[in-house]
Each structure stands twice: as structure tokens, then as C-alpha cells.
Amino acid sequence: MANEVFALDQGQGRAVLLVAGLGGQAAFWQPTVAELSGTHRVITFDHPGVGGSTLDGTPTIPGIVEAALRLLDQRDLESVHVVGHSTGSLVAQSLALDHPQRVKSIVLSSGWAQPDKRFEDFFAYRKLLLERLGGAAYTALTRLVAYPSEWYGEHFAVAQALDFEAPSAVDVPMVAARIDMLLGYSRKAELADIRRPTLVVGAADDYVIPYHHAQELAGLIPGASLRELSGGHFTPVTRTTGFAALLRDFWEAQA
Template structure:
């Protein structure tokens, strides 16, 4: 693995051969490359080059955000990352907010995206997720960052899984609190994802698309994925009955199996074209 950054570039990790097809991993609201740890070995074993990065304002990248901040700014960071790493195109895998970044990039720079995998993502706002974000912002404003991060596992994980992995969840909460980016940055990131709406443009995305969802996601209704999949010209939807918003973590083996099958098919299709 190599890690790197240029001045102004998001900090990123590169795994695998420079000659292999690249999978770029973009995480959700937390923004950290480490979210994808359950996928990296499987992707490398399948022969892919993997790039994961810490989003601007978060993790190792840190820094300030432009105002008003938007998903388009996040997509521009990815484009600059592709340029800096000599990556002509990538298979883009995005979780939640990361999926929105992939949608924006596919609309803005379609030649740079070979395929798109969207994990518990959405194409337009919905009232249930809005209610969840209102509650999280209220905790942040009126109780503070510790309460905000303590509530995070409730939205990420099924209750039974969180109870069974209590030590892991506690360690994640402590880490999130120790590396909390600040209320202003968190609010700007939440505002960006809440404003995102490309529902009317899904038909423009002619790429192979995998839509992956867990039916017990308490933050984003899985029906958002179902609706989104219907809007793409070339999409398949894979759903799991359990796993929560972070089912790529809680049901990693099943998720990886579906993701690799999609990526290998997309790669073969690309070679044929």
C-alpha cells in the first residue's frame, strides 16, 4: 500500500498494481477510507487496484470547506484525485453520501467512470432521512459532539449486531469523538447531502450500475434504492434483508460477493467494448 497527498489533494491510500483496473472507494458521512477495510482484501484478491481516501474536512485530510458546500465540490476532489494518481477511469463504489459523489461524477465526467456501485444511497431527498438528520443535528447543537457520535451506531448498525459487537462499536465511537471534524464542517456536509437531487437525470447515466441496499436500514429507506434503480438504463439491484445502513460492514461476505460479481462483469463488458 502507498499513501499520498499533494497540496490541496485529499489524502488517499493506493493498494495493488498500477496496471490493474482501479476501484475507487468513497465513504459516507464519516468520510474515512478506513470504512472500506472489509472490502479491500477481497478487491485485491480479485486483481483490482484500489484507491480509498479521506474526504475533505474529515480524517487525515481535514481542512476547511468552501461555502456553500456541495456534492459537486466533493466530486471535483475525486476528479483531482484521479488526475493526480494517473487514473484514466475507475469503477466507483460509494456508500450513502459517497454514492451521491459517484452520481455527480458520472453526470459531470462520464468518461472517468467505468461503472457505479451505490450502497444505501439515494437520488433525491426523502422525509424519513430528513427526520433522522434533524434529530442528529439537534443532538449536536443542544448536547454536543459526544452525544452526536454516541447516536451514530444507532443509524449505522442493526441493534443485535451492535450489541454483539459492543467493544468494536465503543471503540468506533471513541475514535469518532477524538477525530470529530467540528460542528461547522459536519453541518456543511449534512447540508450538502440534504440538498442533493439528481432524480430527473438518472436516465443520463449510461454506465453499468449496481444498487445495493439493506431492507432494515433505519437511516435511508431501502425503497430509495429501489426507486433509483428503476431510473437507470442499465442497473441491477441487490438487497439484503439484514445488515443496516452499513451492511458492507455487518454483512461483508455477502456484500463482497455481490460487489465482485458486478465489478468483474463490468470489467469484462468494458474489454468487449
């Protein structure tokens, strides 16, 4: 039996597919969807094994690609603009390389071509903290490093001390497996074969995926454009209006 994929299909207009990062949930994109759905048909989904989507087995990037293609087939969409954030950028790269006929363009947001040693060490640390201290401590670390200080102060800071042992909805084994998934995947040697319009978006204040990864990506993909949008690792959330404007301008250039 095929895995079930939870998806949201909102708005009208040219179809765009938004692929979330390590968290893998369609809900990540709701601020961006609110900006775009007045002019675009925006499709988002929970990755297999995350949220409302089922998974029998181990999470893989090809498995997420397959889920995305199934969503397009179900909607009779021959090709769409694809936006991949962080881990989702690996999915967008793979779609452009392996299924170019299904892709009008790709946007790689806070993405990378290949993990370097600092990347490997940081994500190994995140995984160790997750497995030893649990979901609450993992979520606290993510918020501390992935959002700008001002955003953290406005949206997450509380007067009392953080409770690192609080109950958490984080699926520890699944998140650990997804960290392994991204650490073991790279198409760097093939990126020069991408022949779809490409926009790379990075943030100078992104501690999770530093800006030099965006610079490397843009240099490896023929004709790729590079834009900097400071806002930490989650610019689609922290700089939603600016992020959506970059997408619109890029897509308009393809019209």
C-alpha cells in the same frame, strides 16, 4: 492553493475508487479493501475537510467530485469502477453524469435519489442532537440506528451506562455542514441520463436510508440492477464478504 487530499492506494489489478459516506473517511473502507486488494487496485480517500484532507470553505458534493478526479489524474487513471456508499452515492451519481468518460461503472450503496420528508426530518434531528448534545451523543445515536442489533451487541455494547458527554473527536461544525450538504443536493431529474452500468445495493433493515430509496434509484437509472443485502446502514462493514462478492460479480460482468 489547492486543498490537500489524503488517499490510500492499495492492491493491484483493475482500479476501483471507493467513496465513503457522511463520515467521509478512507478508513471506513478498510474491511472491504482487505477483501478486494488481492485482485484489485483499491483507491480510498478522506473527503475534503475530513480526516487528513484539508478544505478551505464549505463542503460540497462537487468539491468531493473534484477531489476524486484529482486523485485519478495524479495516478494517470483514465477511468475506474466507482463505489459510493450513502453520501458517497451522490458523488458516484455526479461522476457518472458529469464525467462519464472517467467511470467504467457505478455501485450505489445505501444511496438515494432525493431526500423525502422522513429523510429530511431524521437528518434534521441528527443535526440538532449533534449541535446541542455533542459528538458523543451523536455517535451513540448513529451506532444505535445504523447497525443491526446483534452487531451492536457484539461490537459496541458496554456494561456501564453510556456517557453522552464523553470527549469526542467529532468535528461538530463540519459534520453539521456535511448534513446540510447532502440535504441540499439531488440529481434525481437527471438520473435517466446515466449510461454506465449501475448496481444499486440496499438493505431491508437500513433505518438510516430505508430500502425504498434503493428501489427508487434502481427504477430511475436505465438498466440498473438492484440487490438487497441486509446488514443495517453499513453493509460494507457488517456484511463485508457478501458486499465484496456483489462488487466482484458486478465488475466481472463488465469485463
